[in-house]
Amino acid sequence: MAQGSHQIQSQQQIQTLSPQQILVVKLLELPAVELEDRIRAEILENPALEEGQEEGAAEDSLDKNDLDEDSLISSSEDYSLGDYLTEDDIPDYKLQESSRSREGRAEDIPFSEVTSFYEILKEQLGELNLTDQQQELAEYLIGSLDDDGLLRKSLYNISDELAIYAGVEASESALEEVLKIIQDFDPAGIGARSLQECLLIQIKRKDDSPIRQTEFNIIDRCYDDFTRKHWDKIMQRLNLSEEKFNEALQEITKLNPRPGSSLGETIGRNLQQIVPDFIVDTYDDGTITLNLNNRNVPELRMNRGFSEMLEEHTKNKANQSKDSKNAMLFLKQKMDAAQGFIEAVKQRQNTLVTTMQAIIDLQHSFFLEGDESLLRPMILKDVADRTGLDISTISRVSNSKYVQTNYGIFSLKYFFGEGFTTEDGEEMSSREIRRILKDHIDNENKKKPLTDDELTEILNKEGFPIARRTVAKYRQQLNIPVARLRK
Known part of the structure; x- marks a missing residue:
């Protein structure tokens, strides 16, 4: 007797994004230069969208209330001409900097x-x-x-x-x-998911030889012992003489644990100009102003000719042929897309300003003085809590964006860093701890360099209660080798 099949019904909650939300997310990731290219491509693709500002229209300022996701355009087939032909619903706004006096300034960036x-x-x-x-x-x-x-x-x-x-x-x-x-x-090593995998990828790229196989065995089979510098255990396990082990170890120390950083250094002659996404000015009276640097981004508006054609088709809606209905549907779809794109750009602008203003507020002392030691510990969640935005949104804004200040140009990632509280209750950033750690290493006895354990003990005595693994992590971030290799 054949067994009947059983169907099981279950509910799953799945988060999905609308096409409009996906567009906003993609625009949010773009720096200023790429945004300009993206907008020009959209203008070419959608005839309902055009570059320029309506005659007599006043320059619009960014209004956070206009950018609520609930107000995004519906693509429903039910529509009225009022959706397109009122001044409020044909958003032509200025994407340039708000102050005319700033025009041309971003051309001259000494960085x-x-x-x-x-x-x-x-x-x-x-x-x-x-x-x-x-x-x-x-x-x-x-x-x-x-x-x-x-x-x-x-x-x-x-x-x-x-x-x-x-x-x-x-x-x-x-x-x-x-x-x-x-x-x-x-x-070699790019895309590795761990330091071990990074080293193994580099070793595999080498020409085949006995020493290459020894290197591979050390990292592949004895990696934990290698990180703990248990040389005797490795030699015993792999049955290596001290001479062969030292030869392999010397080759391993030539491998690059940070292949991404080295790539940037090897092509230093190929320079590119950084175009900041934000311009922050600090004045003597303590005032800090923030402006978006969109001087080359085109202004956008709906194509008035499309609006007039849609109006004409709508007047004769009762007696339309199939071709006329298709033409009207085409016009509506293009105008929906154009208006949706304009709203997405507006939302991008406002989200960027909101995020950057929160960073300025949280790092207020730095923007006043320009002193790196004044940077306070700050993580993505701090900015998200202050703005009410999602952490993933803050991450997208911070990625590949730069800000021009009175003290130079900085990546937004520069302002983020871990922190901890000292024994005296003082909050310090990891950047400051790395500086103190580097000072100790710079001033150590070069014949007897400080080990990570000794550095941990010194920092703990100075009131910085951090673990040895944290010291090792900060040392690696500073590209400083272990004590044995600093002799």
Whole structure:
């Protein structure tokens, strides 16, 4: 007797984003230069959108109340001409800086930076013949790499991010496959998910030889002992003579634990100008002003000709042919898309200003004085709590954005850092602790360098209750080798 099949019904709560929300998210990630390109591409693609400002229209200021997600355009087929033909609903606004006196200032920026490894990786990506999905996943993975070139997010989390924020379904196995492609890029070690994997990738790239195999065995089979410098255990386990072990160890120390950083250094001659997304001015009376740097971003408005054509079609709605109805539907779709794009740009502008203002408020002392030691501990959640925005939104705003101040140009990531409280109850940033740690190492006895344990003890006595692993992490962030290699 055949068994009947059973159907099980269950409820699942799945977070999905509307096309309008996805557009806002994508625009939010773009720095000023890329936003200009994106807007010009949209103008070319959508005839209902055009560049320019209506004659006699006053310059609009950004109004946070206009940007509520609930007010975004509906794509319903029921519509009236009032949706497009009133002055309020044809948003033509000025995306330029609010002050005319600032015009031209951003041209003269005394700062340049080496081409980032993100751009170099994307160039290498462009040389491959990938499917559209592989291309999209690869670009997302490259954007998820840390500054040192390593991937510290799990593929499981990245899969969730893609589904929630980009509307892209990608399994961990699909991401793994694309990640392997990225790990073949130069320099060796890019895209590794741990320091161990980073070193193994570099060793595999070497020409085959006995010493290469020894290096591989040390990192692959004895990595924990290697990190703890238990040399005797490694030699015993792998049956190595001291001479062969030292030879392999010498080669391992030549490997690069931060391949992303090294890539930027090796192409230092290829300079590019940094265009700041924000301009912050500090005046003698303590006033701090914030402006968006959108001087090259085109102004946008709805195409009045499209509005007039839609009005004409609507007047004859009762006697329309099939072709006329299709034409009216086309006009409406294009005008919906144009108005939605304008609203998305407005929302991007307002979110950027809101986030940057929160950063200024939280790091007020730094923006007044320009002293790095005045930077307070600040994480994404601090800014999210202050603005009421989601942490993922703050992360997107902070990524690849720069601010011009009286003291130079800084990446927004510069203002974020961990912190802790000293024994005296003073709140200090990890940046300040790294500075103190570097001072101790700079002043150590070079014949007998301080070990991480000794540095931990010194810092603890000075009132900084941090663990040895934290000292080791900060030392690595400063690109300072272990004590044995500093002799």
